[in-house]
Amino acid sequence: MQDRIQAAVDEIGQVLLGKEQQIRLALCCLLAGGHLLIEDLPGMGKTTLAHALARVFGLDFNRIQFTSDLLPADILGVSIFDQPNACFTFHPGPIFSQLILADEINRATPKTQSALLEAMEEGQVSVEGETRPLPAPFFVIATQNPVSLAGTFPLPESQLDRFLMRIGIGYPDPKAERELLERGVEPEQARLVRQSLGLEDLVAMRKAAGSVRLSPLLLDYVQRLIAYTRDNEHFRFGLSPRGSIAVVRAARTWAYMEGRDHALPEDVQAVLPAVVEHRLRVGVEAEGRSAPALVQRLLSEVDVFR
Amino acid sequence: MKEAVPRLSLGWLLSTFVLVISPHLLRLPIGVSALIAVCIVWRVLIFRGRLAFPGTAVRLLVVVFSLPLTVLSYRGEGAGLDVAVCLLILGTSFKLLEMRRRRDMIIVLCLCYVLTMVGFIYSQTIPAALLALVNIVVITSALITLYRDNIHSSVESNTRLAVRMVAQSIPLAIALFVLIPRVAPLWSMPIPVSSSTTGVTDEMSPGDVSRLSRSAALAFRVSFDTQTPANEDLYWRGLVLDSFDGRVWRRGGSSLLSFEILERLRTPSRGEVLGEDIGYDLILEPTQQSWLYALQLAQTNTADIVQDRYYTLQTRKPVTQRYRYQVRSALEYRADVRLSGALRARALQLPQEDSNLRAREFARDLRRASSDDEGYMLQVLRYFQEQPFYYTLTPPALGEASIDEFLFDSLQGFCEHYASSFVYLMRAANIPARVVVGYQGGEVNPFEGYTMVYQYNAHAWAEVWLPGQGWVRVDPTAAVAPERISLGAQAVLANEPGFLEDSRFSMMRFRDTQWLNALRLRLDAVDYAWNRWVISYDETRQVDLLDSLLGQQLRERIFLVLGAVLALFFLIAAFFLLRGAPAQMRDPATRLYLRLAADLAGSGMIMRHRGEGPRDFCERLARQQPELADDMGRVTGLYVQCCYGREGNEAGREQLLQELMARIRALRLRVASPTRRLWLRLLPRHY
Structure with missing residues (x-):
């Protein structure tokens, strides 16, 4: 199974050069059944990654470009009067799809954002008094641009919390960049990604990842990490129980992707930044430091063994 | 901006500082107070962004100039303590200007604690203790604001917490106060004192004692072991004055000897105790003098007190703080049945150039008319009784021949006039006599049963030596105004114009209002208990x-x-x-693994980072120390399997652990230092 994961990673790696760690994190997030938030500057490959992820799983895929005038009905769907049959028929919106790419999610109004985020949490949508279930694996990959904030509505903490992971992509290293430059821009390149995992793989993997062993020693470590975020004055507030569950879930999946039946402290450390950075706020004491720096501090301050 | 000064804390801190130094402000030179105010205002302006922190040059300048200026402003007073306190306060205020970070604020607050303690050098009364308690609460809540962020910090909750903390610490403080061994100080502090209330002095001229009656200040408090003697028996002897120059009575002879000489002489008392003696415990207010007050005939076995030939008590050092001592006195006694020549000569001394001719003649005539010395003495007392002598605080001024003028012209005087002229008349008739100054009477506090003696109880009386009886106490004042002795100065003098003149606001003036008087007595009882149990709590x-x-x-x-x-x-x-580690680590595999890591660090090969997992550590080690890579890889594999891996059966786990222990031991033996290796060999396998 690990071979197939590696194959999927390699497949995506063809379109997103030199970003294996980010690809693995993104895969880990989807395998753990969580929603993914990709946050980076324009042109860094956010959309490319999202496209490639959808294709590699062979999932039914819809893309929603969020704008400030997007309405909830544009996402969820709308009932329109059907003249011949003299009744209202529901026209499902783009959300009725296994994988949603919500591009530039922070451009939409809070009303629209929350329509999407409700669907993410519940796995169903309520339109005109009728509850309609969403497709079985339901993933949201949202992207946002953290810099040009004019005319945006930043997601509040409560909604950020719904994303299992938030990853950045970052500039490519010189070697990858060189290759990119030599190959030139191919707008449709994500289409080249072949499906290497199926829906049934997803279910099986998720099941297997759920049985990865968490030893008491490891859970002690996780608890120490959480306690640190709650007690240390550098954090404005600590990690919620939902956050700590997310850490463990991601660490298990990561261990599974590494081909182990037990999780190690290194697994926790690998996923921790992506899982907790967007859930933490910098406290008054640490004004001016970034959340990633704080998480690095957290990792280096908390002892693995005691 | 890290650890910047929070707004709430700064406000607290500055008000705390003002509160703590406020009792000291009265003693500080005005310039210093101004400098402190400047520092505070400057700090506030810094906070508001109007001013910058002072630079090194400014700070240096301020320190260099304020030091000599402070010392100069105390010039002539010679009190090192005042200068030290002043410098401490100044230093604290300068620290305000350096206060950038939380650490600095903590220092300032610690200094505030010290300043609160310094307050006790000057005053140890109950109000001072209460003020110190308030100070401690305020300082503590200021400290609390430092450790709370603005969201969780409010004046109310911080104060509540501080009060709780201080309240919790009080029982501990009491326990420590009672139990901690009291060691005599290695050096004693030069205590600054005000010289206003020194009480009885060692000279007596007309008007001296009546001056004391203007004051309602406390002289001392006594509690008797048994019943309090009657008012007319309470003659608190202070000093014996036997040298007269026509106007002033002074000490003379051996009563001027210092404590050290008296201590070396330490002759057995030549007094004879006749009846039961009574014990009492006396707390003397600061007098700046070294003599003590006691009833005749006093005996004490305190090492710091000696008795001289005049039966007066002297202590080693002037009484600059409240002084507590115990005495036993025999109210029935015979003192000096045989009078030595020197003492007799002193007790008969009269001024060389005497202008009191009328008095001499009067004495000569009266002595001739009486059968013996005692008869003469009674005649003199009768003269005082029968002539229209008037006991008053405001007698007319006397001229050169003070005795003559008093005895035959003015006939108005206070106790010193009577004592002085009486002794003069005795000496003129060749009867040894001397003046004694001290206090007479006292007011019993009904709540606690002790006696309070005030400055207005100051008194002067006479002692006459009669053959076969020794020194006999004679109080001519009693002949003139018997109620002065039986009822006390208060009863007689209350309507005198000069009485308590210096204590206008004393509660003593309101003693006719019953509840106020009761309140006064209650307060005094509390103060007495405080002195008895807290201030004078020493080793014994x-x-x-x-x-x-x-x-x-x-x-x-x-x-x-x-x-x-x-x-x-x-x-x-x-x-x-x-x-450095919590005690909860019970997992043997991890314990061993960490010992291995410690050994690796000790050998200088590699230091495990705190947040480094086992595999990362192993990889790093393999990169840095390739020769250990295999062994460490195996150990790490086993350790991971042991601690993180799937749980096998019990036997499998045990076997795994054994193997891990063996491998770790082998690896440690490879890397550890020689001494450590020795330990490893000596200690059991699982160490």
């Missing part, structure tokens, strides 16, 4: 108290037990603190 009293609480045997061991318990406590605390 500590031992007495512990003896009565625990019994001697237990008391002698309690310090041993306390010390042992404390030492044990600190040892345990130090052990856990120095070990």
Whole structure:
């Protein structure tokens, strides 16, 4: 199974050069059944990654470009009067799809954002008094641009919390960049990604990842990490129980992707930044430091063994 | 901007500082107070962004100039303590200007604690203690604001917490106060004193004693072991004055000897005790003098007190703080049945150039008319009684021949006039006599049963030596105004114009209002208890108290037990603190693994980072020390399997653990230092 994961990673790696760690994190997030938030500057490959992820799983895929005038009905769907049959028929919106790419999610109004985020949490949508279930694996990959904030509505903490992971992509290293430059821009390149995992793989993997062993020693470590975020004055507030569950879930999946039946402290450390950075706020004491720096501090301050 | 000064904390801190130094402000030179105010205002302006922190040059300049200026402003007073306190306060205010970070604020607050303690040097009264308590609460809540962020910090909640903390610490403070061994100070502080209330002086001229009656200040408080003697028996002897120059009575002869000489002489008292003696406990207010007050005939076995030939008591150092001592006195006694030549000569001395001719003649005539010395004495007393002598605080001024003028012209005087002229008349008739100054009477506090003696109780009387009886106390004032002795100065003098003139606001003036008087007595009782139990709690009293609480045997061991318990406590605390690790690590595999890591660090090969997992550590080690890579890889594999891996059966786990232990031991033997290796070989396998 690990071979197939590696194959999927390699497949995506063809379109997103030199970003294996980010690809693995993104895969880990989807395998753990969580929603993914990709946050980076324009042109860094956010959309490319999202496209490639959808294709590699062979999932039914819809893309929603969020704008400030997007309405909830544009996402969820709308009932329109059907003249011949003299009744209202529901026209499902783009959300009725296994994988949603919500591009530039922070451009939409809070009303629209929350329509999407409700669907993410519940796995169903309520339109005109009728509850309609969403497709079985339901993933949201949202992207946002953290810099040009004019005319945006930043997601509040409560909604950020719904994303299992938030990853950045970052500039490519010189070697990858060189290759990119030599190959030139191919707008449709994500289409080249072949499906290497199926829906049934997803279910099986998720099941297997759920049985990865968490030893008491490891859970002690996780608890120490959480306690640190709650007690240390550098954090404005600590990690919620939902956050700590997310850490463990991601660490298990990561261990599974590494081909182990037990999780190690290194697994926790690998996923921790992506899982907790967007859930933490910098406290008054640490004004001016970034959340990633704080998480690095957290990792280096908390002892693995005691 | 890290750890910047929070707004709430700064406000608290500055008000705390003002509160703490406010009792000191009265004593500080005005320039220093101004400088402190400038510092505070400057700090506020810094906070508001109007001013910058002072640069190094400014700070240096301020320190260099303020030091000599402070010393200069105290020039001539010679009180080192005042200068030191002033410098401490100044230093604290300068620290305000350097206060950038939380650490600095903590320093300032600690200095505030010290300043609060310094206050006790000047005053140890109950109000001072209460003020100190308030100060401590305020300083503590200021400290609390430093450790709370603005969201969780409010004046109310911080104060509540501080009050709770201080309240919790009070029982501990009391226990420490009672139990901590009291050691005599290695050096004593030069205590600055105000010279306004010194009480009786060692000279007596007309008007001296009546001057004291203007004051309602306390002289001393006494509690008798048994019943309080009657008012007319309470003659508190202070000094004997036997040298007269026509106007002023002074000390003379051996009463001028210093404590050291008297101590060396320490002759047995030549007084003869006739009846039962009574014991009492006296707390003397500061007098700046070294003599003490007691009833005749006094005996004491305190090492710091000696008695001279005049039966007066003297202590080693001037009484600059409240001084507590115990005396036993025999009210029935015979003193000096045989009078030595020197003492007799002193007791007969009269001025060389005497202008009191009328008095001399009067004495000569009267002596001739009486059968013996005692008869003459009674005649003189009768003269005082029968002539229209008037007991007053405001007698007319007397001229050169003061005795003559008083006895035959003005006939108005206070006790010093009577005592002085009486002794003069005795001496003129060749009867040894001398003046005694001290206090007479006292007011019993009905709540606690002790006696308060005030400055207005100051009195002067006479002692006459009669053959076969020795020194006999004679109070001519009693002949003129018997109620002065039986009822007390208060009753007689209340309507005199000069009485209590210097104590206009004393509660003494309102003693006719019953509840106010009761309040005054209550307050005094509280103050007395405070002095008796808190201020004068010293080594002897500590031992007495512990003896009565625990019994001697237990008391002698309690310090041993306390010390042992404390030492044990600190040892345990130090052990856990120095070990640096919590005690909850029970997993043997991890313990061994960490020992291995410690050995690796000790050998200087590689230091495990705190947040480094086992595999990362192994990889790093393999990169840095390739020769250990295989061994470490195996150990890490086993360790991971042991601690994180899937749980196998019990036997499998045990086997795994054994193998891990063996491998770790082998690896440690490879990397550890020689001494450590020796330990490893000596200690059991699982160490």
